[in-house]
Structures are given as C-alpha cells and as structure tokens.
Amino acid sequence: MLFHVRMDVHLPADMDPQERTELLGREKAYSQDLQNSGKWPHIWRIVGEYANFSVFEVETNDELHQMLSGLPLFGYMKVHVTPLATHPSDINA
Numbered sequence: 001m002l003f004h005v006r007m008d009v010h011l012p013a014d015m016d017p018q019e020r021t022e023l024l025g026r027e028k029a030y031s032q033d034l035q036n037s038g039k040w041p042h043i044w045r046i047v048g049e050y051a052n053f054s055v056f057e058v059e060t061n062d063e064l065h066q067m068l069s070g071l072p073l074f075g076y077m078k079v080h081v082t083p084l085a086t087h088p089s090d091i092n093a
Contacts, residue, residue, distance in 0.1 A: 001057070002084040003064055007077050008051040026072040034067060055084075 011020060034040040042055040058064045068079055086093045 003056045004082040006080045
C-alpha cells in the first residue's frame with residue numbers, strides 16, 4: 001500500500017539547543033533506517049517551510065501508524081496521510 005504523507009514540524013522556539021540537536025539526530029537516523037528498508041522510498045522538502053512530502057510503502061495502515069508515531073519529532077508534527085491508488089492512465093502501471 002502506498003501513502004502520501006505531509007509532515008509539518010513545529011519545534012518550540014525556546015527548545016534547548018542541545019536537546020534540539022539530539023532530537024534531530026535521532027530523527028535523521030530513524031528516517032534513514034526506514035528509507036534504507038524501502039518502507040520510505042521518497043522524501044521531498046517543501047521549499048520555504050519546515051515540512052516535507054513523503055511516500056511510504058507499507059503492508060497495512062497500522063504499520064504506517066506505528067512508523068509515523070515512532071518518529072522522534074512526531075510530538076512536534078502535524079501529519080496528513082493520503083492513501084494512494086494506481087491511476088488508470090499511468091503508463092508504468
């Protein structure tokens with residue numbers, strides 16, 4: 001199952017700089033593990049925003065929920081998930 005996911009990050013302006021650095025390091029490692037596993041095949045930064053568009057390929061809704069809620073930044077995110085289906089005009093389908 002493919003999902004398009006928009007993630008908007010809202011870190012507190014007064015967050016301790018060391019805590020922020022450690023949090024972002026954990027986030028990067030976690031997300032790169034998912035990318036290397038093939039579960040997170042695409043991620044794009046949204047220009048001018050602290051946000052991204054991503055595509056996830058997972059077996060179930062529950063698997064996606066577990067992966068997203070496991071993101072170290074999850075508590076600081078607004079997440080919008082859109083399930084994707086094959087388009088009948090897609091020449092690669």
